[in-house]
Amino acid sequence: HGHGHGHGHGHDAGHECGDDCQDEHGGGHGQAQGHGHAHDSRHDNEIGSFSIVRKGMEVDALAFARWIRIIATLPEEQGKLYRSKGVLAAAGRSAKLIFHAVADVTETSDGPEWGEHEQRICKIVFIGKALDRRKIEERFLPLLQPTSVRLRPALRAPSPSFTRGPTFETLCQRGVLHHAFMFLWTKDVVRVSQTCAAAHDAIFSPEALTHFTMASSAIKRGEARGLQTVEGHLWLHGLLPMASIKRYALAWRASKVKLATRCSGQYMWGEPLRFDSLGDVEAAGVMWLELQELTDADTTNFVIEFHWRPETMQSFFEVAGSATNSALVKITVEDPSGESELDDDLRFRVNLNPEVQGEEAGGMTMHRLSLQLVGGKTSSHIYQIFFHTVDPTYQVHINVPDHRTPIFPTKEVFHQWHPLMAGLRERPRLRFLVRLKSMESGPLDAMCGCCG
Numbered sequence: 001h002g003h004g005h006g007h008g009h010g011h012d013a014g015h016e017c018g019d020d021c022q023d024e025h026g027g028g029h030g031q032a033q034g035h036g037h038a039h040d041s042r043h044d045n046e047i048g049s050f051s052i053v054r055k056g057m058e059v060d061a062l063a064f065a066r067w068i069r070i071i072a073t074l075p076e077e078q079g080k081l082y083r084s085k086g087v088l089a090a091a092g093r094s095a096k097l098i099f100h101a102v103a104d105v106t107e108t109s110d111g112p113e114w115g116e117h118e119q120r121i122c123k124i125v126f127i128g129k130a131l132d133r134r135k136i137e138e139r140f141l142p143l144l145q146p147t148s149v150r151l152r153p154a155l156r157a158p159s160p161s162f163t164r165g166p167t168f169e170t171l172c173q174r175g176v177l178h179h180a181f182m183f184l185w186t187k188d189v190v191r192v193s194q195t196c197a198a199a200h201d202a203i204f205s206p207e208a209l210t211h212f213t214m215a216s217s218a219i220k221r222g223e224a225r226g227l228q229t230v231e232g233h234l235w236l237h238g239l240l241p242m243a244s245i246k247r248y249a250l251a252w253r254a255s256k257v258k259l260a261t262r263c264s265g266q267y268m269w270g271e272p273l274r275f276d277s278l279g280d281v282e283a284a285g286v287m288w289l290e291l292q293e294l295t296d297a298d299t300t301n302f303v304i305e306f307h308w309r310p311e312t313m314q315s316f317f318e319v320a321g322s323a324t325n326s327a328l329v330k331i332t333v334e335d336p337s338g339e340s341e342l343d344d345d346l347r348f349r350v351n352l353n354p355e356v357q358g359e360e361a362g363g364m365t366m367h368r369l370s371l372q373l374v375g376g377k378t379s380s381h382i383y384q385i386f387f388h389t390v391d392p393t394y395q396v397h398i399n400v401p402d403h404r405t406p407i408f409p410t411k412e413v414f415h416q417w418h419p420l421m422a423g424l425r426e427r428p429r430l431r432f433l434v435r436l437k438s439m440e441s442g443p444l445d446a447m448c449g450c451c452g
Contacts, residue, residue, distance in 0.1 A: 058089035079131035086124030092241020172202035175211035226275035255291035279392030
């Protein structure tokens with residue numbers, strides 16, 4: 001169930017860990033027997049804990065989300081992480097960022113807000129077996145950045161008065177400005193912030209995200225909270241602080257991903273990516289950050305979405321043991337020579353087919369997801385393809401060594417309560433990152449160990 005029982009005992013007798021403690025503590029039982037056996041020393045070297053504490057520092061929440069994915073899949077040679085927990089200051093957020101992990105199950109949440117005169121700090125502790133502290137610190141410490149210092153006093157609205165009208169400071173402090181700017185493109189909000197110091201402070205302060213989040217609560221249920229268009233316009237300030245939006249935009253540009261979403265009468269070149277929650281946009285941002293770390297110029301990256309009609313998906317869930325197929329999705333792979341007649345059009349769809357499990361699964365009906373390639377044998381090149389879901393609640397990775405394989409099933413099967421199936425009930429679409437490379441260009445680099 002991911003409850004994570006471990007109590008973190010093992011501090012040296014009489015030692016109190018203050019905010020600046022960075023000592024490595026022997027884990028385990030804290031009961032020195034006094035016999036001096038080498039066994040106790042080896043045990044202390046195997047099971048242990050260490051902490052990282054930095055005052056006056058903060059992390060970018062998007063970069064921290066990327067780090068969480070790394071620490072959740074710690075390589076075996078870097079030790080076995082049993083538990084980790086921390087309280088961190090996040091850039092552009094007034095609330096404390098609470099982090100907790102048990103094995104590979106991680107969770108973040110907002111804690112209480114930082115006090116007006118409270119020093120912002122990042123502190124995190126790791127408990128595990130044979131942990132490679134140096135490697136873990138090498139990945140974590142670059143996330144830290146000095147806390148933003150206010151060069152001007154925080155905005156303070158004057159006391160209400162019937163004899164004077166509202167001031168700009170009043171509008172900013174009470175969030176009226178943020179409600180007015182909620183439905184502008186984020187780049188236009190940034191332009192407004194450049195008009196004067198007060199506007200900049202109102203839009204980039206840690207309190208700004210709170211005001212924008214409150215403004216977004218007026219959005220009707222079922223409508224998007226954030227968007228990213230094919231042309232590159234972003235509407236994200238209702239979900240992310242401005243500092244994280246900048247990191248998101250730079251990572252997207254560096255990743256060189258192409259949006260290959262479906263076209264419609266309203267969107268001639270493709271529908272925008274829709275984000276319904278903070279988790280949605282963080283999952284996408286983490287994906288762009290991962291791609292940014294890969295440098296293979298011969299790999300082409302697409303984001304695609306497989307869609308079903310709502311009535312089709314409703315019938316699929318209502319009729320036990322039924323199967324369903326998504327609408328076709330097309331991507332165009334441009335030939336490196338620039339000759340358009342050598343471009344390849346690849347078409348895919350997702351199939352969900354029932355499989356009855358054995359007695360150990362109680363005879364439960366499960367579904368296996370498979371990718372179907374339509375017309376792939378007529379292409380000019382042979383492609384290796386990795387499919388990665390872009391979702392905050394689950395990850396499904398599919399490695400297709402030869403795109404000419406007409407149907408490629410997943411190894412996993414999914415029960416009706418799996419997050420993938422639950423997500424399809426709520427919104428009938430699956431979002432994938434597709435990484436593609438022709439065989440004559442060499443092997444396709446994996447993004448994670450399971451894709452190799």
